[in-house]
Amino acid sequence: xxxxxxxxxxxxxxxxxxxxxxxxxxxxxxxxxxxxxxxxxxxxxxxxxxxxxxxxxxxxxxxxxxxxxxxxxxxxxxxxxxxxxxxxxxxxxxxxxxxxxxxxxxxxxxxxxxxxxxxxxxxxxxxxxxxxxxxxxxxxxxxxxxxxxxxxxxxxxxxxxxxxxxxxxxxxxxxxxxxxxxxxxxxxxxxxxxxxxxxxxxxxxxxxxxxxxxxxxxxxxxxxxxxxxxxxxxxxxxxxxxxxx
Numbered sequence: 001x002x003x004x005x006x007x008x009x010x011x012x013x014x015x016x017x018x019x020x021x022x023x024x025x026x027x028x029x030x031x032x033x034x035x036x037x038x039x040x041x042x043x044x045x046x047x048x049x050x051x052x053x054x055x056x057x058x059x060x061x062x063x064x065x066x067x068x069x070x071x072x073x074x075x076x077x078x079x080x081x082x083x084x085x086x087x088x089x090x091x092x093x094x095x096x097x098x099x100x101x102x103x104x105x106x107x108x109x110x111x112x113x114x115x116x117x118x119x120x121x122x123x124x125x126x127x128x129x130x131x132x133x134x135x136x137x138x139x140x141x142x143x144x145x146x147x148x149x150x151x152x153x154x155x156x157x158x159x160x161x162x163x164x165x166x167x168x169x170x171x172x173x174x175x176x177x178x179x180x181x182x183x184x185x186x187x188x189x190x191x192x193x194x195x196x197x198x199x200x201x202x203x204x205x206x207x208x209x210x211x212x213x214x215x216x217x218x219x220x221x222x223x224x225x226x227x228x229x230x231x232x233x234x235x236x237x238x239x240x241x242x243x244x245x
Contacts, residue, residue, distance in 0.1 A: 045127060052119045059113035063106055067171050070102040074175060078182045085190045090201045092183040093213070099179065103172045107163035111156050118157055118233040122147055158231045161223065166232060168224035176220060180213070 077095035081087055125139040140146065168176075184195075191198040199206035 045123075049120070049123050049127070052116055052123065056113065056116035056120050059109065059116055062109050063113060066102055066106040066109060070099055070106075070172070070175065073098055073102070074179060078179070081182065081186055089183060089186040089190075089198065090209075092179055092186060093201075093209075096176065096179050096183075096213075096216070099172065099175055103164060103167055106167050106172075107160055110163040110167060111158055111160065114157050114163075114232050115150075115154060119147065119150065121233050157233065162228065162231060165224050165226075165228070168220060173220065173224050176217065180217060183213070 074095050077091060077098070081089065081091050081095075122140070122143055126143040129136060130138055187198040188195045194206075196206040196210060199209045201209055
């Protein structure tokens with residue numbers, strides 16, 4: 001008597017005692033054709049893209065929260081510093097140090113944000129853009145291999161120094177400039193003596209304080225504006241300075 005295909009499958013997946021074979025489903029072809037190059041964006045690809053977009057959005061919101069806190073804190077410090085001539089000028093320098101802490105935190109978050117933004121941009125450039133306009137070709141012929149490796153071993157794509165440079169250019173360099181202007185006005189307009197003498201903090205001479213502030217700001221400007229090869233993916237610039245990875 002001829003057996004059905006279902007009976008044959010069931011027989012092949014059971015041992016002599018009638019129990020399922022635990023290795024029957026360990027097929028090396030699981031997932032084959034899921035994201036085949038000849039097919040359009042599948043439902044799995046759409047869900048993958050939506051998930052990565054959501055993660056990128058969450059990390060973008062984390063960056064914005066850090067920036068908002070930084071603005072609120074320095075606004076409070078500057079307001080208090082100018083509320084009375086008796087208030088010490090170095091409270092603004094404490095604001096500079098606080099802003100530096102926020103910059104460090106935000107740079108660290110930016111490196112995490114760049115992981116998800118890189119994946120989203122890879123899918124946009126090589127799946128959706130190619131699907132909309134195949135004549136434009138692929139941006140990266142090896143995008144599948146690169147994306148697969150990134151899913152197997154997620155890695156940070158940019159250095160801490162580059163992340164700091166990004167946040168300085170976008171947000172923190174203007175904030176530091178506001179604090180510098182406020183500090184200079186505070187030590188010149190609220191004291192009858194020389195501004196160098198007014199800049200002193202306790203036993204620290206004013207020349208040392210001014211020199212330290214100058215070195216800090218020169219270093220910040222150099223980090224933000226020096227020429228470099230950018231590795232962050234998807235940044236909007238007038239010139240593409242990013243090295244493809």
